[in-house]
Amino acid sequence: MSSALEIKNVTHKFGKFRALNNVSVSINVGDFTVLLGLNGAGKTTLYSLITRLYNNNTGSIKIHNFNVREDSSNALKRIGVVFQQPTLDLDLSVEENLYYHASLHGISTADAKLRINEEIGRINLIEKLKNKVRSLSGGQRRRVEIARSLLHKPKLLLLDEPTVGLDIGSRQMILKHVKLLCKKGELAVLWATHLIDEIDKGEKVIVIDKGQILESGDVTKIIKKTRQKTIRDAFNKLVGIKI
């Protein structure tokens, strides 16, 4: 199976602080992978390197074989991102926000219109298209952000704690929507979270702590390897949480 994301031996420092230490990750096309770690584990730093908000000075990051550092344009074309912080412009309407994103990817107005209708229809928010983002609920804003991240038809979707601060209904709806997208097409998803209940059996999990990858593989493999009964227990054991 071809690789959607290939990270090899990436280390990143802020001054003397080592935020990531020799991180290697591989995600295949069609994979739904959960990047599981506590707050401050290094998830957002890793995302910032993949999206080239930060420059990776060591190792390599490739998206569909395009090196992020050397061929950032081709690499970034293939990524859709939902950041941890909300990034929609509250003073603009949903439609205006989506057109703006389409223009940042060089999509024509006619194409953008078609894609906006398609994506916004998929998340059942077509009636909110003309509404100001400010008037939407937290869950609706997140869904708009997901729709926006898919407008340019990326091959790899990165979501950084997309359900933080949302009620359980919105969380489940978003999770279900993204998992469905992953199953349908050739989209690979890297879902960063610290919420263990977002992980289903059979999914691939990468456990990160203090900037290091502690374990990687499907849920059952990690449970078996750590000799625990649940993924929660396995995670607690790996990161050293004692209850």
Added chain:
Amino acid sequence: MSPIIYFRCFRGIVLREALRFVHQKERFFSALVRPLVWLGIFAAGFRSVLGVAIIPPYETYIPYEVYIAPGLIAMIQLFNGMQSSLSMVYDREMGSMKTMLVSPIPRWFLLISKLLAGVFVSILQVYAFLIIASFWDIIPPITGYFTILPALVISGLMLGSLGMFLSSAIKQLENFAGVMNFVIFPMFFASSALYPLWKIEETSEWLYYICFYNPFTYAVECIRFSLYSQFNLEYGLGILIFSVIFLILSILGYDPARGSLQKKGGK
């Protein structure tokens, strides 16, 4: 990447800035109130105190209001540039800046587009100011309304890129107040905006040199000459050089490989 992709991106960034401008009407009015207060109150009080001799581009004695009008136009652009950089720091703190920075379009192009979008907004404000200023008998030759345009673009670009560079160096929104004290006020007062350079030279030679090498003076004088359909090579070249320097600094500031953001762990 084809030129049409760049064009669509540029159009999108300008359109967004224009929409934000339309949605934030109070921003437009507050940008106009500031120079009008200077024109209506400050200039009225000082017109008898500060006499202005005949200096180019003027061909006769002029009222003080006419003298400070180009300085106030540059002031609109200075505040607009700083307002844009403030919104960039805010966007960065709030995260919306990231959506732009992860675009596949080269970052230098995105930043220049954002700068030009800001310049476009400031030009609208300047023309609105010029219309209102005509009630104070500040009426340049009709050609001046057209010849000022290139000067406004280049001075807006210079002041905007200075603001952008500052925004790349400022990590938190709270630190922006320092910019007011250490950049905006010294730049405005130590320039030819409120008084001619020869008058400053009479008082203090070292202050004259500070004013003379202040980039804002070049913006003010370029606007002054172009408003009267004249071109001054010295100021024209100066503003161009300052623009290029600030532009390079701001692009480097947002370069992931060199910028200050990554060193500080900012986002």
